[in-house]
Amino acid sequence: MREPNASWKLITLAAILPVLVLITINLSIGDGYHPESFKRFGNALLTSYVLMGVILLGNLFFYADSRHRPLAPLVGMLVAIGIGVLISWALVSNDDLLLEANSGLRAQMLSNIVHLLVSIAAMLLAALLAIGATFAMITGRGRRVLFEEEE
Amino acid sequence: MFINRDVAVRDMESILMAAIWFWIPLILVPIGAWLNLSGRSKKGGAALALICFGLVLISSWTVPSSDSTAAGHLLLSILAPSLLMAYGVHGMVFGGNVPVGKLDSSARWSGFLALVISLTIFCLMHWYTLTPLWRNNEVNPYWIVFWPTFLLFATSLCSASALALVGFGDDRLAEAIKLAGLSVVMAGIALSGMLFDGYLTTAEEFSDYIWLSAADIIGTVVGATLAIAAFAIVIWSYEKSLPPPMNSLPPTKDEIKHVVAIAKSHIGGEDE
Numbered sequence: 001m002r003e004p005n006a007s008w009k010l011i012t013l014a015a016i017l018p019v020l021v022l023i024t025i026n027l028s029i030g031d032g033y034h035p036e037s038f039k040r041f042g043n044a045l046l047t048s049y050v051l052m053g054v055i056l057l058g059n060l061f062f063y064a065d066s067r068h069r070p071l072a073p074l075v076g077m078l079v080a081i082g083i084g085v086l087i088s089w090a091l092v093s094n095d096d097l098l099l100e101a102n103s104g105l106r107a108q109m110l111s112n113i114v115h116l117l118v119s120i121a122a123m124l125l126a127a128l129l130a131i132g133a134t135f136a137m138i139t140g141r142g143r144r145v146l147f148e149e150e151e
Numbered sequence: 152m153f154i155n156r157d158v159a160v161r162d163m164e165s166i167l168m169a170a171i172w173f174w175i176p177l178i179l180v181p182i183g184a185w186l187n188l189s190g191r192s193k194k195g196g197a198a199l200a201l202i203c204f205g206l207v208l209i210s211s212w213t214v215p216s217s218d219s220t221a222a223g224h225l226l227l228s229i230l231a232p233s234l235l236m237a238y239g240v241h242g243m244v245f246g247g248n249v250p251v252g253k254l255d256s257s258a259r260w261s262g263f264l265a266l267v268i269s270l271t272i273f274c275l276m277h278w279y280t281l282t283p284l285w286r287n288n289e290v291n292p293y294w295i296v297f298w299p300t301f302l303l304f305a306t307s308l309c310s311a312s313a314l315a316l317v318g319f320g321d322d323r324l325a326e327a328i329k330l331a332g333l334s335v336v337m338a339g340i341a342l343s344g345m346l347f348d349g350y351l352t353t354a355e356e357f358s359d360y361i362w363l364s365a366a367d368i369i370g371t372v373v374g375a376t377l378a379i380a381a382f383a384i385v386i387w388s389y390e391k392s393l394p395p396p397m398n399s400l401p402p403t404k405d406e407i408k409h410v411v412a413i414a415k416s417h418i419g420g421e422d423e
Contacts, residue, residue, distance in 0.1 A: 010318070015311035018338055019303055019365055026345055026361050034362035044370025045377075052378035058185060063386070072392070076385035080378075114222040117177070118293045119367045121226060122300035125233055129266075130308035132240030133333055134316060137326035139247030140259070 042098045044119070046088040047112040053081040088112075169217035173210040176203035211285070221285050225293040228283035232272040239265030273298070274340060277349045290351040299357065299364040302341040307368075309334035 027033070057077045064070060091098040092108050099108055180203045186196030206213070211224035242262025245254045275281045277298055283291040309330055317327035344357040402410070 011311050011315050014314040015307045018306040018310045018334060022303065022338060022341055022361060023365055025342065026358050029345060030358040034359050037362045037366040040363045041366035041370040044367045045374040048371040048374030049378045052375040053381065056378060056382040070389065073385050073389045076389065077382060080381040080385060110219055114219045115296060116371065118222050118225060118296050119300050119371055122297045123304045123368065125236065126301050126305035126308055128237060128240060129305050130312050132244060133309065133330060134312040136240065136243035136247060137316065137330055139244055139249050140326065142248055
């Protein structure tokens with residue numbers, strides 16, 4: 001079997017590099033670093049952590065079915081999500097750390113969820129395009145003859 | 152005093168309406184999908200998810216006072232080009248050399264055409280009058296979140312796919328170059344957004360949102376990865392705390408006899 005030429009590190013680099021190039025071009029033609037970027041990064045990180053945690057908590061019910069319904073993992077995951085919610089609450093309500101153009105904590109939290117919904121829709125559509133194009137390339141080539149039949 | 156009370160009642164009413172017509176349906180969409188996928192209620196789950204998704208899409212009409220419904224309005228605005236893109240991708244994949252579900256070879260070209268048209272519609276939504284408009288004929292605030300995020304993530308994924316194809320595939324350089332070309336096209340569209348004003352958004356605004364989209368993508372990916380890591384730690388620590396399984400007793404003579412009898416009944420065959 002042929003050894004693969006690419007590693008996961010190289011593929012991750014290939015994924016990050018175009019974004020870095022676009023950001024660099026943006027930096028060179030624009031006004032520079034956008035001051036709200038860190039807030040957006042923090043809000044996106046905490047919101048996706050909490051929502052992904054809730055989805056995984058739902059998955060724990062499948063896991064519990066095969067393990068006589070233990071409570072410990074459920075409590076553990078609830079604590080992990082609770083920590084995320086607490087950090088979000090602390091950082092949003094503390095001065096100007098993560099509060100964007102919203103009136104308060106509740107508005108910021110709801111805005112984060114809606115924002116994540118839109119971002120995930122964009123990412124899913126981009127994934128559909130990229131994965132679909134990859135499979136279209138793979139299936140586009142005709143079947144190769146591996147063995148010639150003997151005459 | 153009365154005015155304040157009226158304002159409070161009106162606020163409560165608008166919050167309640169937003170909860171009923173937007174937030175509860177939004178929460179019920181994944182629950183319906185989960186019921187469908189887990190097999191607990193296939194039809195009921197699918198119906199629940201579809202009805203609630205429909206309610207989210209029309210929420211800007213059912214609760215126009217809520218700012219959150221701009222997301223529902225955006226999803227409705229991009230639904231048609233997204234479905235066209237999905238149709239195009241399906242045609243391109245299954246019009247090719249696949250062992251099952253093969254479509255007519257013309258599906259590949261019609262799929263490609265559909266994909267190009269859907270991307271063109273998205274571009275027209277930025278540079279022409281198709282821009283999703285929300286209240287007071289202003290651009291939907293989430294459009295400028297969706298568009299750069301889509302372009303950045305598509306550029307990134309196409310680039311990674313191209314490298315994966317040439318790295319893990321066998322003699323796939325030509326296909327990888329085409330994928331890298333798609334990545335360059337997506338990057339080119341993003342670059343055009345930075346240089347040329349859109350119909351209702353300026354190039355400067357778009358440049359700002361490129362920063363925010365990059366922050367969004369990285370934050371979302373890191374957050375989801377952390378949640379998966381927390382989940383893995385929870386499961387691992389629970390499994391580690393379990394006592395090792397007891398060794399089972401050796402089989403009794405009766406059990407061995409029973410097994411031998413079963414084995415004998417399955418060995419051999421009719422004499423020729």
